Amino acid sequence: MFKKVLVAEDLDSISIAVVQVLEELQVPVIHHVKYCDEGLLKIKKALADKEPYDLLITDLSFKSDHRKVNLNSGDELVEAINKVQPNLKKIVFSIEDKSYRIKTLFNELGINAYVSKGRNSITELRNAIESTFNNGEKILSSDLSFNFNDKSLIEIESYDISILKLLSQGYILESISKEFKDLSITPNGTSSIEKRINKLKIYFKANNNVHLIAIAKDFGLV
Amino acid sequence: MFKKVLVAEDLDSISIAVVQVLEELQVPVIHHVKYCDEGLLKIKKALADKEPYDLLITDLSFKSDHRKVNLNSGDELVEAINKVQPNLKKIVFSIEDKSYRIKTLFNELGINAYVSKGRNSITELRNAIESTFNNGEKILSSDLSFNFNDKSLIEIESYDISILKLLSQGYILESISKEFKDLSITPNGTSSIEKRINKLKIYFKANNNVHLIAIAKDFGLV
DNA sequence: GTAATCCTTACGGAAACCCGTAAAGCGCCA
DNA sequence: TGGCGCTTTACGGGTTTCCGTAAGGATTAC
Numbered sequence: 001m002f003k004k005v006l007v008a009e010d011l012d013s014i015s016i017a018v019v020q021v022l023e024e025l026q027v028p029v030i031h032h033v034k035y036c037d038e039g040l041l042k043i044k045k046a047l048a049d050k051e052p053y054d055l056l057i058t059d060l061s062f063k064s065d066h067r068k069v070n071l072n073s074g075d076e077l078v079e080a081i082n083k084v085q086p087n088l089k090k091i092v093f094s095i096e097d098k099s100y101r102i103k104t105l106f107n108e109l110g111i112n113a114y115v116s117k118g119r120n121s122i123t124e125l126r127n128a129i130e131s132t133f134n135n136g137e138k139i140l141s142s143d144l145s146f147n148f149n150d151k152s153l154i155e156i157e158s159y160d161i162s163i164l165k166l167l168s169q170g171y172i173l174e175s176i177s178k179e180f181k182d183l184s185i186t187p188n189g190t191s192s193i194e195k196r197i198n199k200l201k202i203y204f205k206a207n208n209n210v211h212l213i214a215i216a217k218d219f220g221l222v
Numbered sequence: 223m224f225k226k227v228l229v230a231e232d233l234d235s236i237s238i239a240v241v242q243v244l245e246e247l248q249v250p251v252i253h254h255v256k257y258c259d260e261g262l263l264k265i266k267k268a269l270a271d272k273e274p275y276d277l278l279i280t281d282l283s284f285k286s287d288h289r290k291v292n293l294n295s296g297d298e299l300v301e302a303i304n305k306v307q308p309n310l311k312k313i314v315f316s317i318e319d320k321s322y323r324i325k326t327l328f329n330e331l332g333i334n335a336y337v338s339k340g341r342n343s344i345t346e347l348r349n350a351i352e353s354t355f356n357n358g359e360k361i362l363s364s365d366l367s368f369n370f371n372d373k374s375l376i377e378i379e380s381y382d383i384s385i386l387k388l389l390s391q392g393y394i395l396e397s398i399s400k401e402f403k404d405l406s407i408t409p410n411g412t413s414s415i416e417k418r419i420n421k422l423k424i425y426f427k428a429n430n431n432v433h434l435i436a437i438a439k440d441f442g443l444v
Numbered sequence: 445g446t447a448a449t450c451c452t453t454a455c456g457g458a459a460a461c462c463c464g465t466a467a468a469g470c471g472c473c474a
Numbered sequence: 475t476g477g478c479g480c481t482t483t484a485c486g487g488g489t490t491t492c493c494g495t496a497a498g499g500a501t502t503a504c
Contacts, residue, residue: 011317012344013239020238034341063340095233097285118285119256122234170433172460189483198463208490209432209461211392217439394490411453420493430460431491 002089002133004029004051008039008058008077009093014117018057018093021126036062036071040080047085055132056081057125060094060101078109089132091115091139093125098220100156106138113139156221159185160200163193164216167209224311224355226251226273230261230280230299231315236339240279240315243348258284258293262302269307277354278303279347282316282323300331308332311354313361315339315347320442322378328360335361378443381407382422385415386438389431 005027009015015032022030031053033039039058046052060074071077078090091113092105105111113128115121118141128139162185166176173190180188187193197209204219206212216222227249231237237254244252253275255261261280268274282296293299300312312333318324319338327333335350337343343363350361384407388398395412402410409415419431426441428434438444 010341011236011339012341013236013315013339013347014233016242016344017235017238065341093235117233117235119232119234119287122238125235167432168436170429170436172430174460187482191483191485192481194462195482201462207392208394210389210435213432214390214392214435214439214444217436222436396490409452413453413455414451416492417452419491423492 001025002027002055002129004046004053005031005055005057006039006042006053007032008036008056008074010034010059010062014059017122018125021122021129025126025129035067035069036073036077037069039077040071040084043081043088044084052085053088055089055091055129057091057093057129060092060096075105075109078105078111082109086110091125091128091132093117093121096220101220102140114141115139116141156200156203160196161221163196164200164213164222167197168213168216168222223247224249224277224351226268226275227253227277227279228261228264228275229254230258230278230296232256232281232284236281239344240347243344243351247348247351257289257291258295258299259291261299262293262306265303265307265310274307275310277311277313277351279313279315279351282314282318297327297331300327300333304331313337313347313350313354315343318442323442324362336363337361338363378422378425382418383443385418386422386435386444389419390435390438390444 002025005022007015007018007022007030009018009032012034015034019030019032031042033042036058039056043053043056056078058074058077062073064072071080074092074094078092081088081090090109090111092111093115095117096102097116102114105114112132115125115128118124121141124141128141131137131139162180163176166179171179173194176193177188177190180186180193197212200206200216201208201212204212204215206215213222224247227244229237229240229244229252231240231254234256237256241252241254253264255264258280261278265275265278278300280296280299284295286294293302296314296316300314303310303312312331313335314327314333315337317339324336327336334354337347337350340346340363346363350363353359353361384402385398388401393401395416398415399410399412402408402415409418419434422428422438423430423434426434426437428437435444
């Protein structure tokens with residue numbers, strides 16, 4: 001079993017249960033942090049001391065409070081860790097169940113397992129830890145209904161997200177076009193952007209922009 | 223201390239910690255349900271058996287799965303319970319931190335305490351349970367930044383929420399007007415509705431309807 | 445009973461959207 | 475080089491939003 005595990009989770013009510021699982025699995029060294037920044041620090045320190053962690057279990061969203069932080073989310077934490085210890089095994093344990101977000105975790109951040117917090121997630125988490133230790137096959141919570149190889153949502157790329165983000169911030173078409181030109185994102189003609197928005201509206205069955213943004217918010221795209 | 227407590231919480235990772243707290247407080251009977259429907263059933267059963275619960279600790283949002291349910295949220299659960307056992311003490315334990323939603327919990331559903339899930343929420347929860355038992359003063363998590371007596375958000379009423387809901391579903395002004403006429407909600411002239419939307423836009427500093435809905439989603443109003 | 449005030453509704457013009465069509469730009473290939 | 479297909483951009487007209495002004499109706503004040 002793993003020898004040294006780091007848990008990054010802000011909610012104390014949840015970290016208690018996670019640590020319990022690790023204790024049951026007889027992990028000798030279990031550390032727990034409530035902020036992503038702390039997590040990165042511990043990883044770096046352990047590396048410097050030649051006693052690196054061999055597993056990270058992290059949440060995605062962290063509450064913000066008075067404290068100033070550099071890393072705001074589990075995504076950012078993993079990204080930062082990948083730069084210093086890319087071979088670290090990583091399990092994400094989060095409430096998030098939107099396929100779009102989870103896919104990027106596997107594809108772009110190279111996580112080893114995703115467990116969605118739910119009614120039987122502790123068992124799932126235990127299984128994910130064991131499987132991750134034993135081989136290396138990617139693990140996805142069984143209660144997630146989407147097919148991992150489904151192409152449908154992967155089509156929505158960062159370009160679309162950028163448009164949706166700006167729309168949700170009250171930008172009008174012309175302002176978006178200008179913004180894209182400044183950032184040299186193409187295509188950036190008002191007409192092209194309009195067409196892309198139209199595709200999104202068809203895809204999400206939205207009647208108009210207001211409806212589209214409401215749906216995008218529900219899907220966690222923005 | 224309380225003699226019989228019901229915990230309604232779908233995430234197993236959290237309920238473990240909540241039950242632990244109750245055990246530490248030496249509550250003799252602790253029951254736990256993962257669905258709101260089950261919760262209402264248990265409350266009714268206990269009443270019929272003349273062994274009613276004296277405290278409810280509930281989450282607000284419950285994940286939906288394959289199971290068909292009548293009650294979808296903690297709000298609905300409390301509302302249903304109030305009809306059968308209005309004197310039951312109620313503590314809400316949730317991640318929600320939007321003042322609008324929490325205020326209605328106190329004012330309309332008569333909960334006794336609100337504890338927001340956070341980095342030290344287990345301690346807060348323990349305190350809330352003890353205070354609720356000892357007197358009856360309303361308890362609000364200390365880390366919630368808003369002032370409970372602040373009038374600002376209370377101004378937004380169900381009429382505004384209705385408008386925002388329909389907007390977020392892609393309705394145009396005229397359709398909203400028609401819908402309101404059907405439901406005999408007044409005022410229902412397109413002009414009046416338009417004016418109300420305008421007030422909301424000023425209040426939330428939104429540039430346009432799209433922006434407004436994005437903000438409303440962030441605030442958890444819809 | 446009349447005036448003042450507030451709320452609701454109506455109206456109109458400018459801006460932004462929605463949606464179809466057509467032109468311009470660009471790579472590819474013969 | 476010229477033609478083909480694809481993407482990007484431009485244009486135009488209808489619809490909806492956006493925003494100010496004003497009329498009609500109800501309630502309150504005196």
